[in-house]
Amino acid sequence: MSVPRTVAIIGKGRLGSVVLSTLAEAGFKTTVISRSPQNDEALPPNTDFKVVDYNSLDSLVAALSGQDVVVSTVNLLAVPQQKLIIDAAIKAGVERFIPSDFGSISTDLSAAHLLHNIQLVEIQNNLKSNEDLIEWTVFSIGAxxxxxxxxxxxxxxxxxxxxxxxxxxxxxxTTSLLGTAKAIAAALKDPSVSKNRVLHVHExxxxxxxxxxxxxxxxxxxxxxxxxxxxxxxxxxxxxxxxxxxxxxxxxxxxxxxxxxxxxxxxxxxQVDNELLGxxxxxxxxxxxxxxxxxx
CATH class of the missing domain: 3.90.25 (UDP-galactose 4-epimerase; domain 1)
Structure with missing residues (x-):
């Protein structure tokens, strides 16, 4: 994968808003994908906004067409919906997917069975099983x-x-919201080092x-x-x-x-990957x- 130019951010909550502004400042062409038209406020320059039906493959494919990367920042309750978003990203030709999986222990194998990790691990496994179709990166940033x-x-x-x-x-x-966003931006600036792997970072x-x-x-x-x-x-x-x-x-x-x-x-x-990401x-x-x- 070459350095991506277009990035779609799914969700515009606390983390999504910081990721959006950080990626826009880093020079990426950003698009906010949301279910609510009310989330189109205070967007950075050079940012598109698209309303989608998260339950519609066709709606998602249309919104994700032309995007190089998808960064998902949906909340825990919406994690299972990422399965359809991944399907749509593959169909739309997206090259990399970053799931909403920014926790402390979701990549600890001994914690995979925990109630709040089961669906996160299912998304991890889904991405691993589709590595021939789409790249992925998971950011374990602590709390x-x-x-x-x-x-x-x-x-x-x-x-x-x-x-x-x-x-x-x-x-x-522990990592701040801004530190997390900077890690994502750095990984996309040099995508070869973050392909199909978990990156552990903390500040x-x-x-x-x-x-x-x-x-x-x-x-x-x-x-x-x-x-x-x-x-x-x-x-x-x-x-x-x-x-x-x-x-x-x-x-x-x-x-x-x-x-x-x-x-x-x-x-x-x-062991952390901070140096890899600057x-x-x-x-x-x-x-x-x-x-x-x-x-x-």
Whole structure:
């Protein structure tokens, strides 16, 4: 595959919007593919917009014709729909597909059976089985840094409380939304090095204790309520059973959080492909600056 010129972004949520602006700034001709005509606001220059029916192969093929690459940023509930999008991409002559699979442990083989990974792995296997028809790249970026700082994962800012899993020292790979978008852009600038492979990247490796310490620093005079999960693996298994029996979003979220914090799976990447993509590492000062921006 030569360096692509046209890139279609499926979805325009938090990640999709950053990927769109980053790829446009990098010189790619971008197209937003969406089910809603309301998502055509605030598009970068030289960006097209197409409304599609995600359940229609013909609609998808028409929208993807002329595209070199598809970058999917759909949410977890829409992951299964990527099967039809891949079929359409192949039929439209798209050369590479980047699935919405930007998690921490979706490429850890020991975690393939987990409730929230099953459909992601199915898409991975679908792409591998079609390598003779379309190339693929999966980006394992750890947890999004913005989510660790701003959402109830490592601590509960609103209630000034935290559940510390074990000793809180389990390391977690993390990458910002912008860092993820830059990794995608770099991979497409040199597509031969990212063909049909998983790329592991992170900007930081953090611990729950480190994140809680920063949260406490930016809430001076506040007494935090701390609960320790003494047996992380047992608690993770319990939450997994609850999510399996009652797969409503709240239960699934608690289980996903447990798989990240328990230390059972490869949420920290010992080896990363940052150098391959020209992606630098952030410092503890950079992390503190993110807390200052959110809570200062």
């Amino acid at each position: 999004f840094t913005e989510f660790l700082v701003n959402f109830d994962i490592a601590f509960d800012w609103q209630n000034k409380s935290a559940e510390i899993w074990g000793d809180g020292g389990h390391r977690i790979s 930081l490796a953090v611990t729950q204790s480190q994140l809680l310490t920063l949260a406490q620093k930016f809430s001076p005079g506040t007494t935090w309520k701390i609960k320790t999960i003494d047996n992380p693996l047992e608690e993770m298994e319990r939450l997994g059973k609850v999510a399996q029996q009652n797969p409503e979003p709240g239960n699934i979220y608690k289980f996903v959080r447990a798989t990240l914090l328990s230390g059972r799976f490869q949420a920290f990447y010992e 992606l630098g590492l952030l410092t503890e000062d950079d992390l503190e600056a993110k807390f200052a921006a959110a809570f200062g």
